[in-house]
Amino acid sequence: MSALDWSRTQAVLFDLDGTLIDSAPDLGRAANNLRIARGLSELPLDSYRAMAGAGARGMLGIAFGLTPEDLQFPGLREEFFDSYERCIHDQTRVFDQIEELIARLEGSSLAWGVVTNKASRFTSLIAQxxxxxxxxxxxxxxxxxxxxxxxxAPLLEAVRHLGIAADGCIYVGDDLRDVQAGKAAGMGTVAALYGYLGQDAEATTWGADATINQPLELLNLLKLT
Structure with missing residues (x-):
């Protein structure tokens, strides 16, 4: 699908964190709980926001300066997961305009779904x-x-479930990995610039077919306005 051929769209797939939902406050809270348990002061929740899309890797990187290669990372990651599970619903919400966007897609008979790197342990809680x-x-x-x-593979699993070809889908996400995955799957890609993006990210260089600054701008691409 080219950036000019949105008329072929049969379904829209979305990333979750930073695209459909704002989960950064609860992810940051979960990381701060680990700091508190170690006698460290809490960090401002905004300091976690840019890296919220990277999950435990991003949160532990901000909270403790750790990378997955550090020996203590696996244990802290499991502790972070437990902490996050306890506060997963405290402040997480759907982004403004998402409800209206989804209603407009449904009203135009376009299927929609979610493809996320978040484990089902957490996506099931959010969906409930x-x-x-x-x-x-x-x-x-x-x-x-x-x-x-x-x-x-996750995107191809989604279209297999939907029973449509990959080039009939577009994928919307706020991370370079989303654009890379969408392109590798043969989908059109949209970078959500209102999302988390990552530290020092230059989202306009990711090579997405289009960018949007707010969710409802997707309707312009799909000619649904």
Whole structure:
């Protein structure tokens, strides 16, 4: 699908964190809980926001300066997961305009779904609380296939479930990995510039077919305005 051929769209797939939902406050809170347990002061929640899309890797990088290569990372990651599970619903919300966007897609008979690197342990909790996700045609989590984005397997699993060709889908996300995965899967790609993006990210260089500054701008691409 080229950037000019949006008329072929049969379905829209979305990343979750930073694209459909703002989970950064709860992810940051979970990391701060680990700092408090070690006698460290809390960091401002805004300091975690840019890296919220990177999950435990991003949060532990901000909270403790750790990388997955550090010996203490695996243990802290499991502690972070437990902490996050306890506060996962405290402040997480759907981004402004998402409810209206989804309603407009549904009203135009376009299927929509979620493809995230977040483990099903957490996506199931979010879907249970946020009734919007009852209407998703498919939800693919980070452990649904043997691979995570930027590998295309999760996106290809989503279109297999939907029963449509990959070039009939577009994928919307706020991370370079989203664009890479979408392109590898043969989908059109849209970079959500209102999302987390990552530290020092230059999202306009990711090579997405289009960018949007707010969710409803997607309707302009799809000629649904």
């Amino acid at each position: 609380r946020m009734k919007l996700f009852d209407r998703a045609a498919v939800i693919v989590s980070g452990d649904t296939t043997p691979h995570i984005k930027p590998h295309p």
